[in-house]
Amino acid sequence: xxxxxxxxIGLTKNDYRGAPSTLCAGxxxxxxxxxxxxxxxxxxxxxxxxxxxxxxxxSSKSAAYFLGRSHGFxxxxxxxPSVTTGAHLANHxxxxxxxxxxxxxxxxxxxxxxxxxxxxxxxxxIVENNGVYGLTKGQFSATADEGQELKxxxxxxxxxxxxxxxxxxxxxxxxxxxxxxxAKQVRELIKAAFNFHGAAVIDVISPCVTFNNxxxxxxxxxxxxxxxxxxxxxxxxxxxxxxxxxxxPGEARDVQLHDGPVIRLRKLHRDHDPTDRMAALALLEEAxxxxxxxxxxxxxxxxRPTLAETxxxxxxxxxxxxxxxxxxxxxxxxxxxxxxxGAG
Amino acid sequence: xxxxxxIVNEFAITAATVNxxxxxxxxxxxxxxxxxxxxxxxxxxxxxxxxxxxxxxxxLRVSQAGYTARPATTPILVAFNxxxxxxxxxxxxxxxxxxxxxxxxxxPQRADISPVALPVRQxxxxxxxxxxxxxxxxxxxxxxxxxxxxxxxxxxxxxxxQHQFRGKSxxxxxxxxxxxxxxxxxxxxxxxxxxxxxxxxxxxxxxMMLIDGNTAAAIGAITGGVGVVAWYPITPSSSLIESLExxxxxxxPADDGTTCxxxxxxxxxxxxxxxxGAGWAGARAMxxxxxxxxxxxxxxxxxxxxxxxxxxxxxxxxxxPSTGLPTRTxxxxxxxxxxxxxxxxxxxxxxPGTMEECYSDAQLAFDLAxxxxxPVFVLSDLDLGMNIWMSRPFTYPEQxxxxxxxxxxxxxxxxxxxxxxxxxxxxxxGYRTLPGNPHPLAATLSRGTGHxxxxxxxxxxxxxxxxxxxxWRKHETARRxxxxxxxxxxxxxxxxxxGFGSTAPAIAEARDLLAAAGIATSRMRVRALPLGPxxxxxxxxxxxxxxxxxxxxxxxxxxxxxxxxxxxxxxGSVAWCDGLPLTAPFVRxxxxxxxxxxxxxxxxxxx
Numbered sequence: 001x002x003x004x005x006x007x008x009i010g011l012t013k014n015d016y017r018g019a020p021s022t023l024c025a026g027x028x029x030x031x032x033x034x035x036x037x038x039x040x041x042x043x044x045x046x047x048x049x050x051x052x053x054x055x056x057x058x059s060s061k062s063a064a065y066f067l068g069r070s071h072g073f074x075x076x077x078x079x080x081p082s083v084t085t086g087a088h089l090a091n092h093x094x095x096x097x098x099x100x101x102x103x104x105x106x107x108x109x110x111x112x113x114x115x116x117x118x119x120x121x122x123x124x125x126i127v128e129n130n131g132v133y134g135l136t137k138g139q140f141s142a143t144a145d146e147g148q149e150l151k152x153x154x155x156x157x158x159x160x161x162x163x164x165x166x167x168x169x170x171x172x173x174x175x176x177x178x179x180x181x182x183a184k185q186v187r188e189l190i191k192a193a194f195n196f197h198g199a200a201v202i203d204v205i206s207p208c209v210t211f212n213n214x215x216x217x218x219x220x221x222x223x224x225x226x227x228x229x230x231x232x233x234x235x236x237x238x239x240x241x242x243x244x245x246x247x248x249p250g251e252a253r254d255v256q257l258h259d260g261p262v263i264r265l266r267k268l269h270r271d272h273d274p275t276d277r278m279a280a281l282a283l284l285e286e287a288x289x290x291x292x293x294x295x296x297x298x299x300x301x302x303x304r305p306t307l308a309e310t311x312x313x314x315x316x317x318x319x320x321x322x323x324x325x326x327x328x329x330x331x332x333x334x335x336x337x338x339x340x341x342g343a344g
Numbered sequence: 345x346x347x348x349x350x351i352v353n354e355f356a357i358t359a360a361t362v363n364x365x366x367x368x369x370x371x372x373x374x375x376x377x378x379x380x381x382x383x384x385x386x387x388x389x390x391x392x393x394x395x396x397x398x399x400x401x402x403x404l405r406v407s408q409a410g411y412t413a414r415p416a417t418t419p420i421l422v423a424f425n426x427x428x429x430x431x432x433x434x435x436x437x438x439x440x441x442x443x444x445x446x447x448x449x450x451x452p453q454r455a456d457i458s459p460v461a462l463p464v465r466q467x468x469x470x471x472x473x474x475x476x477x478x479x480x481x482x483x484x485x486x487x488x489x490x491x492x493x494x495x496x497x498x499x500x501x502x503x504x505x506q507h508q509f510r511g512k513s514x515x516x517x518x519x520x521x522x523x524x525x526x527x528x529x530x531x532x533x534x535x536x537x538x539x540x541x542x543x544x545x546x547x548x549x550x551x552m553m554l555i556d557g558n559t560a561a562a563i564g565a566i567t568g569g570v571g572v573v574a575w576y577p578i579t580p581s582s583s584l585i586e587s588l589e590x591x592x593x594x595x596x597p598a599d600d601g602t603t604c605x606x607x608x609x610x611x612x613x614x615x616x617x618x619x620x621g622a623g624w625a626g627a628r629a630m631x632x633x634x635x636x637x638x639x640x641x642x643x644x645x646x647x648x649x650x651x652x653x654x655x656x657x658x659x660x661x662x663x664x665p666s667t668g669l670p671t672r673t674x675x676x677x678x679x680x681x682x683x684x685x686x687x688x689x690x691x692x693x694x695x696p697g698t699m700e701e702c703y704s705d706a707q708l709a710f711d712l713a714x715x716x717x718x719p720v721f722v723l724s725d726l727d728l729g730m731n732i733w734m735s736r737p738f739t740y741p742e743q744x745x746x747x748x749x750x751x752x753x754x755x756x757x758x759x760x761x762x763x764x765x766x767x768x769x770x771x772x773x774g775y776r777t778l779p780g781n782p783h784p785l786a787a788t789l790s791r792g793t794g795h796x797x798x799x800x801x802x803x804x805x806x807x808x809x810x811x812x813x814x815x816w817r818k819h820e821t822a823r824r825x826x827x828x829x830x831x832x833x834x835x836x837x838x839x840x841x842x843g844f845g846s847t848a849p850a851i852a853e854a855r856d857l858l859a860a861a862g863i864a865t866s867r868m869r870v871r872a873l874p875l876g877p878x879x880x881x882x883x884x885x886x887x888x889x890x891x892x893x894x895x896x897x898x899x900x901x902x903x904x905x906x907x908x909x910x911x912x913x914x915x916g917s918v919a920w921c922d923g924l925p926l927t928a929p930f931v932r933x934x935x936x937x938x939x940x941x942x943x944x945x946x947x948x949x950x951x
Contacts (some may be wrong), residue, residue, distance in 0.1 A: 008686070019800075048782040051625075052789070064789055064801065065408025071779035072789040073624055075617070076647055082574075082614040086629060087779065089572045089605040094625065099601070115610040307607075314601020318571040319626030319778065323745055325603050326569035326628070328595035330740055333567065336595060336609055337737045340553040342507070 008044035015047065016040045018068040022061070028180030028206030028221075029059050029099075029128045033066045035183055036097065036126075039190035040067060043238065051087060051094050055080040055109060058135055059101035059128035059206070067097070078109025081116035085307065088121045091317035092308035095194065096123035102143040103133050106161040110142070111162075117170035117199050119307045124193040125201045127163050128180075130208035131219040138211040145218045150211065163203040168277060169301050172199035175280065175299040179224040180207065185295060191236035197258035197302050205293070226294065231263040231272045231283070231296035258302055265297060274300040306317045350542040353383050353408035356418035357490065360425045360432045361483065362395030367424065370483035371402040373504045373519070374490060375732065378406055380500035382546040383467035386412035386849070387732045388925055393579070393670045399428045404623045408546060412733065413805055413850035416927040420541060422486045426450040433457075441493070441538060443486050458537040460530075462489055467529060481522045487524025493538045497545070520577040547818065555735050556704040556727035561632075561658060562587035563738060564706025566595045566604070569745050570656075573606040573626035574618035579670045580726040581632040581660035612637035616644040616657065620719075623654040624790060626750075628710045628780040630656035635664040635677055638684065645719055646685025647792045649815075652765070652774070654713035654720075654748070656706075661725040663923045672923025673726035675845055675896035680722045682873050688812065692822045693721045693873040697830075697848040699787070701871075702728060707741060714748035716822050717773060725894075727846040727925045749775045756783040764788045764799040765811065772818030819874060826872035829879055837864040839939065840886035842915075843893060844870040844900055846925065851892055853928035858935060865935075870900065880908040883915065888942050890935050894926065916942050 002280045006012055016037045021030050037261040040050065046309070047069035054060035056077035063072050075083045084096045105127045116125075131144040140148070143163065167175045176189045186204060193200035205224055207213045207329070213220045218227075232253075238261045250342040252266045273279050280299035287294040328336075357374070361367035368389065379385045386405045392398035405415045419440040423429040426440065429450045435440060438456040446461035464485045473481045491501055501523060504695060528928055530538070561584050565573075575585045589606055596603045605622075609615040615631045622629035638659050648655050661677050663669035665867065682693055690710055694705045705722050713720040721744045749769075756777065762785045763772040770819040777786040788799045795811065796802040839858075855865050868882045883889050883904065889902035889911075898917035905912040916938040 046782070051779050069784055069787050071777075071781075071787050073621070074789055074791040074793065076621075076643055076792065079613065079617045079644070080615025082609065083621035083624070085607070085614075085686065086572060086574065086618035086623070086627075087625040088621075089607065089618065090622040090625035090627035090629070091778075111610060112614055115614065119607075177605075254426055272563055305387050308605075311605045311607070311794065312598060312602045313605055314598075315781075316600070316712070317626075318603065318605060318622075319780075321571065321603055325600075325744065326571065327741075328567060332597075333740050336563070336591070337553075340555060341551060341737050342503070342553070 005282060007041055009046060011041070011044070013037060013041045015069055016067055018065040021065040023058055026209040026211045027058070028204070028208070029062045030065070030129065031183060032126060032128055032186060032204055032206055033062050033182040035190060037186040039187050039194065043191055043194055045095070045194070049093070049095055051096050053084045053087070053096050053098040055100055055104040057101040057104045057133070059099050060104055063099055067282050078104055078107070079112055080104070081112035081121070084114070084123055085119060085121050087118060088123070088307060089313070089320040092306070092313055093317055097123070097194070098123060098125045100125065100127050102127065102129045102131060102141040102163070106154070106163055108140040110161065110166070114166060114170040117167055117172040117201070120171065120173070120198045120304050120310070122198050122202070122306045124190060124200060126190070127201065127203045128206040129163065129203055129219065130206050130212055131217070132208050132212040134211060137217045141183045148218065149216055150256050155182045162284060162288065163201065164298055165202040165281060170282055171304065172201050173198045173299070173301040173304055176202045178202060178295050179293070180204055181221055181224050181293065181294045182228060182230070185230060185234060188234045188236045189297065192234070192257070192263045192297070192335065195236070195257050195259065195261045198255070198273050198304055198306055218293070227293040229292050229294050230268055231294055231298070232268055234297055235264045235266070237264055255300060263297065263300070274298060277301070350540055352542050352544055353406055353546065354807050355420065355541045356403055356405040356415040357420040357422065358432070359402045359404070359422040359486065360420040361400055361402070361422070362425050363394060363398050363400040365483065367400065367483045368402065369480070369508055370487050371404060372732070373484070373501070373508050374487050375404050376504035376507055376554060377491070377496050377500040378543055379734070380551050381497055381543055382549050383408060383543055384410045384412070384548050384734060386734065388727070389731055390413045390924070391671050398928050399425050399499070403742040406543060410548065411528050411849065411853045411928070413853050413921070413928050414925040420490070423450065423452065425485065439540065441540065443489055445482070449533070450522050458535070460489065460493070460538060462486060462526070463529065464777055467522065467525045471518070471525050473518065473522065477518065481518065484519050485526040486531045488523035489530040491523060492527040492530035494541055494543045496543055549734060552734050552736055554732050555891065556583070556730055557696070557699060557700050557724050558584035558660065558730060558816060559587040560699045560738070561706045561722070561724065561729070562591055564703040565630055565665060566775070567623060568594055568707030568710045569628045570604055570630055570710070572619065572622035572629040573604060573631065574609045574615040576609050576612045576615050576633065576637060578634045578637050580662055580730045581634050581658060583730060584632040584658060584660060606887070612640040613644065616641040616655065619655045619657070620644055620648050620653050623713070624779070628656070628714070630658065632658035632660060634660050634662045636667065638677055638681060642684055645691065646687065646689045648719040649685060649689050649691060650792055651790045652717040653790070654717055655887035656709040656713050656720050656722065658722045658724060660729040661723060663921065669923045671726070673846065673925055674895060674921050674923065675725055675893050676899065676921060677723065678899040680893065681723060682903070690819055691719055691721055692716060692826060693723055694827065695723050695844040695871050695873070696728065697845050697869055699733050700738060702872050703738045711746040712822070712825060715746055715825070716818060717776060718818070723845065725846050749773060751775045751777050751786070753783040753786065753929070756781070756785050759785070761785070763797045765795070765797045765814065767814050767817065771821040772814045773821060783874035823874040823876055826874070826876070828876060829871050830869040831878065831882055832867045834864045834866045835886070837866040838887040840866045840882055840889040841870060841898070841935065842868045842870065842889050842891045842904070844901055847892055847894060850926035850931050854931035854935065857928055857932040861932070861936070863936070863939070873903065875903065875907045879904065880911070882907055883911045885915065888916060888939055889914055890918055890938050892918040892926070892931055892935070894921045895919055896921055
């Protein structure tokens with residue numbers, strides 16, 4: 001891809017960077033961070049319209065390493081969803097982008113994760129999934145595969161929590177899985193997710209080079225590179241008019257999003273209809289049974305209202321309402337007091 | 345037994361019923377009717393943690409003197425719950441009246457009281473109440489009988505019934521018919537003993553209203569500009585949010601969309617998380633909970649304090665530890681809330697003690713939270729929040745909302761640099777920028793981790809120390825801003841009584857009882873934490889102070905002793921928590937005992 005020095009709003013890619021990363025050299029999370037930067041740059045997102053949200057953990061620390069000109073909140077372990085929900089209610093014109101980890105989302109934060117999706121808070125929710133706790137030095141997380149080995153923790157005998165399956169069951173309308181080593185797919189998914197009208201979850205297998213990158217790990221670079229099985233080649237097309245390449249019938253599937261952009265899914269070796277909820281769950285289950293590492297847009301359903309819509313919030317964000325709308329009128333107040341005192 | 349002179353406008357009634365039977369409606373009609381006659385009333389609802397079938401008691405106090413504390417004895421008993429009737433009867437003082445259903449399984453066996461057997465079934469038959477409404481309408485029989493015995497005016501009764509069944513004309517007609525029939529029966533069966541207690545019209549409630557503290561808080565929050573509410577149902581705080589939901593549409597019409605988003609969260613952790621997120625993004629956000637919810641909110645409370653995010657948290661206290669007594673009142677969260685959070689966390693806490701303060705603190709909490717950029721707690725309790733109190737009408741706020749130090753893009757454009765936590769004004773409070781501010785200097789990553797003045801992650805000891813020193817400076821600013829204590833000095837008093845919150849009526853009445861026993865007292869009602877200099881001054885003026893509170897450890901006394909250690913030994917403690925609001929005679933007796941102990945101790949020390 002050719003890289004313009006400035007994007008449509010006159011910003012350079014540097015304007016989307018953050019502080020220098022303090023994660024381990026080669027950490028998958030840094031690859032994801034650079035794709036977040038690239039996606040925001042390519043989408044020409046005004047930085048002040050984005051908020052970067054996170055909880056606690058290596059992944060959550062990375063919120064400091066991108067979008068330095070966007071406000072952000074590095075909050076509590078497993079509680080980013082509630083903080084983001086509150087921010088959305090206060091100002092639904094903001095576009096939250098959250099980074100979380102497998103511990104933050106699938107262990108301590110599983111409840112908040114599911115309730116956020118159930119409420120459909122419109123946001124990009126990236127789970128940087130490495131199956132291991134990094135900051136506390138190498139304990140298993142709830143997404144570790146059965147039989148996985150770790151140097152100190154030994155062998156994991158419990159089944160993993162599948163973040164994507166949980167998301168579909170919770171009512172999430174954009175569920176994707178990707179691999180930090182597949183930069184283009186990660187970037188295209190982030191761009192599509194930013195344009196999705198609702199909560200969008202991307203579960204990115206993001207290897208931990210320090211604690212879980214050995215040969216027998218299902219969350220290692222080697223495993224990902226040798227086993228990744230994309231269900232389609234995904235491209236995000238911001239304006240449909242730009243589309244020029246013609247595909248053979250049945251070879252590509254275009255899905256138009258809320259405000260006009262399109263996700264183009266070019267078929268690879270299997271048929272998968274991402275708008276079919278049962279097919280999406282079946283795909284995850286088949287992949288699990290076959291030990292396959294399936295990536296791509298697994299489920300898409302844009303028909304649910306966002307939380308702000310469900311609650312009937314108007315155009316002006318609540319945080320920006322003028323005092324006269326935040327207070328009762330003198331007349332309404334007086335009428336209520338008259339009723340309470342029996343004078344009305 | 346029989347008093348020749350009736351006792352007028354100074355007595356109490358206890359209605360013992362089964363919960364879920366609609367008796368609360370009957371009690372409210374009775375209370376409101378007497379209030380309509382201009383006579384001061386107050387009510388205490390003693391209810392079980394149960395939906396249906398467990399015993400419940402409602403104590404209605406009528407007091408021309410204006411006393412509103414829970415009465416120590418009630419000379420009129422409505423014994424409508426056979427399961428508790430023997431115990432209830434044992435509480436009835438000699439000369440009391442006991443109303444009970446004539447067709448029930450229980451009769452009072454006491455010679456020193458006046459039994460009134462109410463023909464409930466006969467009256468319901470006479471009115472023609474349908475089968476499914478009979479359990480509810482039965483309660484109106486005691487309302488009608490009491491109306492006749494006490495002399496409640498017909499017009500006041502009718503107005504009370506209309507208020508209680510607002511707009512439901514068939515319910516109004518039916519309940520009034522039952523009341524009238526019971527009234528007629530009682531009038532015809534009159535015995536002089538029945539008329540020992542009477543009500544006569546006064547002018548003491550003109551222009552006033554009956555309201556509960558949770559409703560007052562809800563109206564205050566709506567008037568105070570609340571924009572986001574997140575909550576999890578828990579007794580006794582749920583009705584605060586439910587009131588807010590019911591008053592919001594009429595007070596702030598949603599012509600261009602709702603002006604307040606209300607979310608029932610999955611738990612109290614998420615409730616405060618949503619509030620913190622909304623406060624961070626610039627809305628006035630609040631939650632309401634009780635003890636167990638406060639425990640769950642601990643980590644977010646610390647984050648709010650350290651990341652400096654406005655939030656308002658109502659704690660309508662109930663009895664703990666643990667699940668405790670969910671439907672009984674207490675003041676035992678004071679220390680927990682003041683220090684809520686691990687590490688060196690300290691909060692601003694407002695302590696309302698009246699309906700008007702519940703209303704005004706609901707607004708003030710938002711102003712303080714936004715000005716101080718910190719969570720502000722409001723400590724109510726079940727007695728204040730759920731019981732019905734007389735109040736003067738609330739007044740419309742004259743001051744605009746105080747939104748605190750927020751830099752707009754235009755304001756930033758005039759600056760050469762910006763640091764989120766720079767103490768520019770020396771009050772410990774930095775300048776905020778809100779998400780969405782387009783100025784390139786505006787963005788900042790809020791965090792609960794150690795940070796420097798520019799809000800950048802830092803583990804440097806000097807950065808940590810400097811930041812904490814500024815937070816304590818901010819706490820000192822809060823000390824100057826919170827409401828001052830309410831003080832009533834008696835010129836001759838050497839004894840000061842100190843309390844906070846819902847114990848105010850019991851302490852006020854106890855002062856009169858103590859005065860009658862020859863002990864003049866001053867009074868201070870603490871209104872907020874952190875404590876201010878007026879508190880020290882009050883204690884310094886009195887030889888002995890007794891701190892009266894509804895918890896086990898004397899939590900306010902501990903804070904007062906820390907606040908003014910030089911006077912620590914002057915502070916005696918009446919700390920009592922059995923789930924019931926205090927009574928004035930109890931407070932009097934306890935205060936006298938504590939003063940005696942303090943005198944003895946002083947004598948020993950002086951030897």
